[in-house]
Amino acid sequence: MIKKFLCKFVRSFIKFLLPTLSKIFITLRVNKRVINFLNSESFKSNNYYNFSSIIKNLILNQKLKALDVGAQGGFNSELFFPKKYNDFFEPIMIEPIKSESEKLKKKYKYVIDKALWSSATKKKIFILGNRLGSSSMFEPDSSSFKIYNLNQKDTESFKVTETPEVECEQMSDALKKINVDKIEYLKIDTQGAELEILKGMNTYQPLIIRLEVQIFSMYKGVPDWTKLLSFLDDLGYMVCEFRDIGSHKTRLAAEMDMIFIPNYRKEKGRKLIKTNENKFIALMLIFGQLELLKQITQDLQLNLPKEINNFKDRFFY
Numbered sequence: 001m002i003k004k005f006l007c008k009f010v011r012s013f014i015k016f017l018l019p020t021l022s023k024i025f026i027t028l029r030v031n032k033r034v035i036n037f038l039n040s041e042s043f044k045s046n047n048y049y050n051f052s053s054i055i056k057n058l059i060l061n062q063k064l065k066a067l068d069v070g071a072q073g074g075f076n077s078e079l080f081f082p083k084k085y086n087d088f089f090e091p092i093m094i095e096p097i098k099s100e101s102e103k104l105k106k107k108y109k110y111v112i113d114k115a116l117w118s119s120a121t122k123k124k125i126f127i128l129g130n131r132l133g134s135s136s137m138f139e140p141d142s143s144s145f146k147i148y149n150l151n152q153k154d155t156e157s158f159k160v161t162e163t164p165e166v167e168c169e170q171m172s173d174a175l176k177k178i179n180v181d182k183i184e185y186l187k188i189d190t191q192g193a194e195l196e197i198l199k200g201m202n203t204y205q206p207l208i209i210r211l212e213v214q215i216f217s218m219y220k221g222v223p224d225w226t227k228l229l230s231f232l233d234d235l236g237y238m239v240c241e242f243r244d245i246g247s248h249k250t251r252l253a254a255e256m257d258m259i260f261i262p263n264y265r266k267e268k269g270r271k272l273i274k275t276n277e278n279k280f281i282a283l284m285l286i287f288g289q290l291e292l293l294k295q296i297t298q299d300l301q302l303n304l305p306k307e308i309n310n311f312k313d314r315f316f317y
Helices: 002-027 031-043 052-059 083-088 098-105 142-148 152-156 171-177 194-198 225-235 267-274 277-286 290-300 306-310
Strands: 064-069 089-094 110-112 121-124 165-169 185-188 208-214 237-244 255-262
Touching (some): 031 237, 083 277, 098 110, 185 194, 194 208, 208 225, 277 290
Parallel strands (some): 064 185
Antiparallel strands (some): 121 165
8 A cells, every 4th residue: 555655656756857857858968868768778678577487388398480580690689588588489590691691500500591582583782891780682872871860980881892692582482491381480680671571471470570670761772661561461460569779860760670460450360379379478478568468368368377467567667
């Protein structure tokens, strides 16, 4: 009772104090920095919990197949979800830049050193030697750099140093060659090639898809980001999370990480979730999507482990 009263009092006090603090932050020119920091921390708020024992009981001795397209640095190297959950995955790494794929082969069982595309072909890749992670199948577009607030040093790092030709194949063909018939998690970070790669997915149906999407593309000839969303909508997916990336002059982030799950409000999405119920629940826990998971569980009458009801989604605190 006392705790409830104190929480209510603190919330009321903070609500009263925030306008004053905001004016102070604006005067000090740190208002947006504070907001961005708190927003970023809110996405990590459920990392406080450890769902490992629940996940073990859900998937037993199985591994969650994860396809990492644009795998420089290693699986989950950005710690998009807590590192403590890495062992629940069996990563399949896609990296066409030879120097990087050779590093990955020393650590991972599955490494495919070809690029993925909508068809089997050969394409030129624009390698940025001073910014390897921004290399792309599309040429950098300097006219868009200003909207990203890039300084002179960052702009110079987008200089193309090599344009080798690489072999490309469809995602479905690449996975069949290594006898993988299903993936649960798909991550694509390929600087504009996301839509072409998804077109080669064919019958594969991940339970969670994470894409790095540029709202204002930094590369020439990249399809508009709305086409990417429309394509995934047609496949039966919905967006459940946006995370801003980097600086920008627009009031909408110029670049985002987007998370997609099967659209549980449509038949195609409901069927995919229900036929992979335990793995879907496990992935939603790993990605900290507690409140949404509970709602989907209620709507689809999933068998949610009872102990999950003891956890509240701290994102909404």
